[in-house]
Structures are given as C-alpha cells and as structure tokens.
Amino acid sequence: MNSPRDNRCWAERALAALWERVSVTADEVGPRFPLYADPDSGSWTSTSRGSWTGGFWAGLLWLRALASGDAERRAAAADCTRRLRYWVEQDTATRGLILWYGTAPAAGPGGDEAAGGLRAEAARACLAAYDAERGLVPWGGAFGGPRLLARADGVPGLVPLLAHAPGGGKAAARGHLVRHLGLCLAEDPPRPAWRSRPNGAWVACSEPAPGWSRTAAWLLLAVADGIHWCEEGELGAAVRELAALRLAPGAPVVPPAQDGRPGGPVDTSAAAVEAVAALKLSVLARRAGDGQEGDRLADRGRLILHRLATEHLSPSGALLDGCYDAGRGLATRHELIWGDFFFAWGLAILTGAAGPFTM
Template sequence: MNSADWAGRALTAVTDRVAVTAAEVGDRFPLYADPLDGRWTTTGRGSWTGGFWAGLLWLRARRTGAEADRAAAARCTRRLAPWVAADTATRGLIFWYGTAPALGTPAAAALRAEAARACLDAYDPEAGVVPWGAALGGPRLLARADAVPGLVPLLAGAGPGGPGVAAAHLHRHLDLCLGAGGAGRPGRPRPAWQFDAATGWRPREDPEPGWSRGEAWLLLAVADALLHPEVARHRPERLTRAAGQLLLRTGVLTGRLVPPDRASRPRGPVDTSAAAITAVALLKLSRSRTPLAGACATRAEAVLHRLAGAHLTGPGPDRPAGMLLDGCYDAAKGLAVRHELVWGDFFLALGLAALDGLVDITRV
C-alpha cells in the first residue's frame, strides 16, 4: 500500500483527536491521557511538554488550513513565553517544537529567537553544556539525553556563537553517554551524568542505561546536527560515528519496532513515544548523508506503520479515536505506563505529516 494512503488516514485521526483534546483542556496543557476513557491529566504552565502541544496545534492548522486553528496554535505558543527565563535545558524541547520554522509564524519565530539567546547565555563553559537546570527540581549541573534534542537546532539559530555552543553541548553529551573520542564503551548509552567542579562528571543511576526514550532523544539530536551544516562542521566524523553507534548499539534498525521502556525489562511496558521519536530521527537521518540513510527511511516507515496500525485507537463508544496508546511516562514509578502521551502524539503526527508530504521534516 502507498504510504501516503495509510499515513494520511492516520494523520487525520490524530489531528481530529487534537480538536477533541483542545475542547477538553481549554487553557491548560495536556500531559497524558487515560487509555480507557481518553481523559487528560493536564498542567497549567506546560512543563517540559508544552511545546509539543503547541506543535500539535500547528500541525492541525497545517492539515486543516483553517484560520481558527492557526489562531489557536498562535495563542498556545504565546503561553510558552514564561519559559524563556526558566533555568532548564528542556527549553530546547519547549521552544523548538512549539515554534519550528516549518510550522509557526513570524511571532513564533521571534519567541524562538528570544529563547535561543537565553539558552546561549545559560551555557556553562566549564561543564561544556547548557545545564539541565533547577526549574524542574533536582540537581542543576546535569547532562541528560533529554537535554539535547531541540536545543541543537534552537542554539544553531542563536547568532554567531550559537552553532559552536550547539556543537559543544551535543558533543559533551555524546562523549559522556557513548564514550569520549568516538571509541565508545560496551553496553547501552548511559543517559544521565552529574558535574562537580572538583571531581568532574560522574554517572547517575536514574535513568538507567537502556532507557529507550533517552536513546531516541540522542539519535534525534544527532540527526538534527547532521542537518545543520553550521553545527555539523564541528567534529563531523564524530557525528557520523555517533549516528552509527546509536543505530547499531541500540538495535534501532533491527530490534523491536516498539521498544520496551527499559532494555533491562524486556517484558515490561513498551513505549510508543520512544518509537515515534525514533521514527522522526530516522526520517531526518534519511535526509542526511549518513551511510545508512536508505535503511533509516525504510525503518522509519515501518515504525510509523506499526504505531498507526497496532497502537492508534479507532472509533469506539468508550474512548476517542486517534489516541496513540502504550506510551510509558515512568515505568519505575508506575506512572502512566500504557497511556497516550502528548509528545508521543506529536512525534507520530510529525512523522506521518512528513510521509504525507505535509511538512519538510528537515525544518522541524
């Protein structure tokens, strides 16, 4: 079957679900929805996921072409503004995916530029990263896999110094998570590290190696760097090696299409949101000059087809259609382990929109 056929139908279901969600949550931000009735747990300020809700609204507007939908997306994006000054590297997730060039408006672009400058100012040269930050609680000087995606393209547009800081931030994370110098270390990437000025970096136990979403975030960040020449020119061979390491060490091209939340618990909850993030990363890699670009394109389509066919709800009397189920928010805490997650919906919609020719995946 032509991918545009099933992808278009699935994208319609997801964007129709966005309309249902928007009516339910009002001025709040959806976080995760119950798999039985589809009701959302929400947050008032958006947390680190607010940009994905704005991004979903922009994707709906792109799909429908309706001015009312564009206005709703613009209003949501404006509500992200307080996060510009927040001490968190997740501003990359919030402001890149909520204002991406292929989706937003000049006003969204202005907010993106303001956030990019703030993140550039937050760079810590001694640690070599934009710190994880204290806005979400816990230690401030962390390097985490989920601190890199979005921040690479955001920093790339932060003026003359932006691309260099984007590269430094990414490569410090790659050196920590994969092993310095590109040589790598055995086993799965270690997704979280803590910095101390006296002793340097030391690994943290949570999240543990084999966290599927952490591996997906790293792959997405590498793919974004390869698509931004001004970032890729910094240690280009290292980027290519990192892409290969992530593809081969994590089984992205050969393992399960929808991975378990933790590799150490193969019979535990799967995480469809990790699969959706991975699919978008693979689509981006397929547009780059990596040696495995063709295999990445094939695998991305297979992942998206599995998500649309096996995990996306259809019409029914008890819950809405268009819910991407089996997302795992936090298996260790038993929190929302088979739920619809707003970022899972976003990356599924983005991947489907790319297959359907609705958006240029290299600009989101």
Template sequence: MSVPDWAEPALAVVLHRVGRTARQVGSRFPLYAEPGDGRWTTTGRGSWTGGFWAGLLWLRARHRAGVSPSDVLAASACTARLAPWAGSDTATRGLILWYGTALAFEDKGADALRARAARSVLDAWDPRHGLVPWGAALGGERLRARADGVPGLVPLLAAAGPEGRRAADAHLRRHLDLCLPGDGRRPQPSWRYDETSATWTAAPEPAAGWTRGEAWLLLAVADGLLGVGADRSATGPAPDHRPGTATLAEAAEQLLRTGEFLTGPLIPPADARHPDGPLDTSAAAIAAVALRKLALVPDAPWTTACSARSDAILHRLVHAHLTPSDGTRPGGMLLDGCYDSAERTAVWHELVWGDFFLALGLAALRGDVDLTRV
C-alpha cells in the same frame, strides 16, 4: 516516493483527536491521557512537554485545506503561553521552545519567542563544561547532563547565529562524549558533576536501557548532521571539530547499533533491561522521526535502511497502537506510551509527545513537512 495509503487517514484521525483534546483542556496543557476514556492529565504551564502541544496545534493548522484562521489562532495563542519558559533554568527549553515554535508559519510572535529563547539559552552556555547545564527549574541538582537535554536545544542554539552554532555543536558533542560508552554497551543517559572531584559521574536514574533517552540522542545527532535550526544564509566559522571527538556520523552509527534502532523491536520496551515490561510507543515515534531525518543526510551509508525502518515503525504504530474512530473510545489516541516506568506513572497511556512525533512522522511521510527545518 509513493505515499502509503494508510498515512493520510492516520494523520487525519490523530489531528481530529487534537481538536477534541483542545476542547477538553482549554488553556491548560495535556500531559498524558487514560487509555480507557482518553481523559487527560493536564498542567497549567506545560512542564517540559508544552511545546509538543503547541506543535500539534500548528500541525493541525497546516494540515487542513485552506488554512483555518481559528486553528492558526489557537496554535498562536498556545505558543504565546510558552513565553515564561524562555528564561527558565532548564535544558528542556529545547523541547519546549523549539518544537513549540518551529512549525509556526507567518507568526511574528512565535518567531520572536524562538529568537528570545535562543539568546537566553546561549546566555546559559557554560564554557567550562562545554554544555548548557540541565538546570534546576524542574528540581534537583543544576549541574547535570541528560539525553533529553539535547534534542531541540541543538537547533535552538543553532538559531542564535554563528556563536550559537558553535555552542550547539559543542553541547551535542559533550553529551555524546558522556553518554556513548564506546564499548558496545547501551548509552548512559544521565550524568551529574561532582564539584569535589571535578568529574562527571553517572546518575542512577534514568539508567542505561532507557529507550526514550536513546531515541532523544539519535534525534539530536540527526539534527546536528542536517544543520537543523541554522540559518543557511549565515556566515561564520565552522563548528569546532575537536581532536579525539568522534564525528557525528560515527556517533549516529554507534547509536544505531547499540540502541538497536535497525534490528531491535519496532516498538521498544520503555526499559531495555526489562524487555517484558511496558512498551514505549513515544520512544518509537521519536525514533521514526530521527530515522527519517538520518535518511536525508547526503551520501550516508544508512539511508535506505533508516528510511525503510522509519516507515515500518510508523506502520506498526498506526495499525497496532492507534485507536480507531469506531465509537468504543476516542479515536486517534497513540496508546502504550510510558511516561515513567521506574515510578509506574502512566505506563500504558497516550502521551502528548508521542502524538506529536507520530503526527510529525506521518506529515513528513506525506511530504507536508520539511524535516531539515524542524
């Protein structure tokens, strides 16, 4: 496969931006940056996005010819600062501790943290409801199910051995049972459990039409199909494909259709109900990686379409939304990301996870990263 001539310069400018960001934020974690001057809003513990910053640092360490010891040290130190999240009551541990460790290489601390997090998440597995609850660590009711509680958690659970693989499969399928209506409507990304009626009911926010939630689900399905996170040398019973539950391939086809991943705009609006509202380049970057992963599924009918669409999304992100290094403002900023359209928070900004998935997509396009492993 030929690599387009724009992929390497784009990846280089994104990773150069990582270096500038590292100098600006120090031991804190970047969250979103102002589109005018690139000034970052940061967090002390990383919130649910901390793993993407660690992942960007590992991508930078991997990219440079003759790996820089200082880059590796910076990535390793950042990953170590994620350790307090391993025991936190939140399904976003998948986002934090999978993406914060999966790109690490020859780092015993990252490997140990991933293993500890995998065991801790498996301990949080709730067999009564067939999932790891959303949790209360970030506020709100604990017994919820959300689309962003699936990506990262599927491979993290799968890394916990045969029991973890079964929990990962069930966690993914339970969320698909809830989120995919099956009647052509867009996915419903957020649910809460009513103890009084013993039923799951749709939560008002995030509502159907949240395109980043749809991209998160597609990414999780792709990981499930590829077995990302599972030790391929491990043995044990196959995941339980329960009667009446759609296959993951069917779920992928439904998501591709209802989420308009192959036919809708390359850069979707943050809320599909408001097509003239803010865009979300981070949703597009996540989708580009998810589509690239789906293109790797053996014998899938969507391979060619997903590969071409992933390339087209990355091309659009690079040529229409990535700031150049021309001196007018910092280069390598993926703009037009939307943190929260409902609250009007950072609606045209650079988002750390948008940068991460753009960099990961470009690295995969160049053949630098094996997406069946991360």
C-alpha cells in the same frame, strides 16, 4: 493490511484520525496543556504551564493548522505558543523541547512573526546559559534536584535552538551535543544522566537508569539536527553507534520502556521519536551521497510508523502504549503528548504535509 510503503493508504488515514483526536483534546484541556491520557477513558492529565512537554502541544497544534490551512486553527496554535513565554528565562535545558518545537512555524515561509520572535529570544537566553567550562547548558534546577547534570533529554531541541543564536550559537550547540554524546555513549547500554563534580569530573546518575527507552531516541534526533543545523560533519561514529542500537534491522520496532524488565511496558513515544530521527537521517545520508543508507533509514522510519498506526493507534486517534515513567509506575501504557506529536510529524513527512526539518 497495507504494506509500510503504501504511504497514501495507511499514513493519511492515521493522520486524519490524529487530527480528530487533537480537536477533542483541545476542547477538553482549553487553556491548559495536555500531558498524558488514560488509555481506557481517554481523559487527559494536564498542566497549567505545560511542564517540559508544552512545546509538543503547541507544535501539534501548528502541524494541524499548517495541514488544514484553517485561520482559526492557526490562531489557536499561535495563542498556545505565546503561552510558552514563561519558559524563556527558566533554568532548564528542556527549553529546547519547549521552545524549539513550540515555535516551529517561525522557520518556514509565511511563519508566525510572534513565534519567530519568541524563538529568537529563547535562543539568546539558552546561549547565555551555556557553561563553557563544562561544555553544555546544564540540566538546570527548574524542576528541582541538582542542576549541574547532563541528561539525554536535555539535548533534542536545544541543539537547533542554540544554533539559531547569533554570536557563538553554533559552537555552543556543537559543544552541548558532543559533551552529551561523549558521556551517554561512554557506557553500554548508554547512560542517560551524569552529574558534574566540582573537580570537573562527571559521575553517572542512577535515574533515569541505563536501558531507558528514550535515551537513544533523543540522542538520534539531536545528532540529526546537529548535522543539519550546525553543518557538523564529525558525528559519523555517534550516528553509527546509535543507529546500531535502535535503527538496525533486528532492533525492536517498539522498544521496551526499560531494558532488562521482561514483560514490562513498551514505549511508543520512543518509537515515534526514533521514526522521525530515522527520516531526518535518511535525508542527510542521501545528501552525503549514500543513497543505500538513505533508503535503509527511510524504510526503518516507515516501518516504525506503520507498526504504530496498525497496532497502537486507538479508533479515536490516540497513540497508546506510551510509558511516561516505568520506574515510578506512572502512566505506563498511556497516550503521551510528545508521542502524539512525533507520530503526527512522522506521518506528515511521509504524506508530504511537512518536511523532516520543518521543526
């Protein structure tokens, strides 16, 4: 078996398998958006508008297009991104996940003009939704339930998206990030969701429960983007606390979907997000002059990706053992579209096909 450091051996093979899987998925779902796939049949459950995961499918198509240089694949990615416009004015903090990662090529040289315009429009809309009194963009009511929530999955993507809005965007991005870190890290294990009371207080929510696999992963990703895009230099304590939770040498490489459930499902999608966050943070550590920490974080990200490639990647290129919702028993060992996206992006970073801040 190749070691994690032999990037050109295992990472390129895994990435090639993923691109084959993306082509099969594109043929199956057509104009719809894949959500999760059955681990046995490989058949996708899809949505017409993408739900909160639509940007990951568009982003995956862009990663494939940029890696191949193929004009037809670029056109397919651009078409998918255009179909995300519906979400610009929807009341949801997941616009960060949808409209940051789904407009990825806008940031780079030779980027897609339409995607760049959509990103700028989305950034302005999200800044307009910023609640200065509460210090964040609320979770929103687009998916039902109470809207005045702070949730860990409402931070990634939204921090860099806000930071790109003129007229106070960076300040709003910092406020949104710091508010969520203060709430989520107020308990051990981190509490992923909080509800705002009329008196200005916050009360913990029971769902998602503490110990949810993606809490620290989403926050690590958001912290890395906050440091990079907002030039925020005061998040050291949060980085150390989150890294100790998930990126320490003794932490599980692939976390359980819900801590405290022995023998329950794991969540490869959380591991893939953590790997990308680790690779981003390694760059930032080196930029700050801490080469030793940069190397440690890079090794951790590489180790996670290697484990996913060697133990959880199917022969058809599907990243299995992702858990959509352990509490409801929904898609508990499935291929998840955001797992595929972050796994592909991590592999692309290792092989030089994309940068850690391409998206």
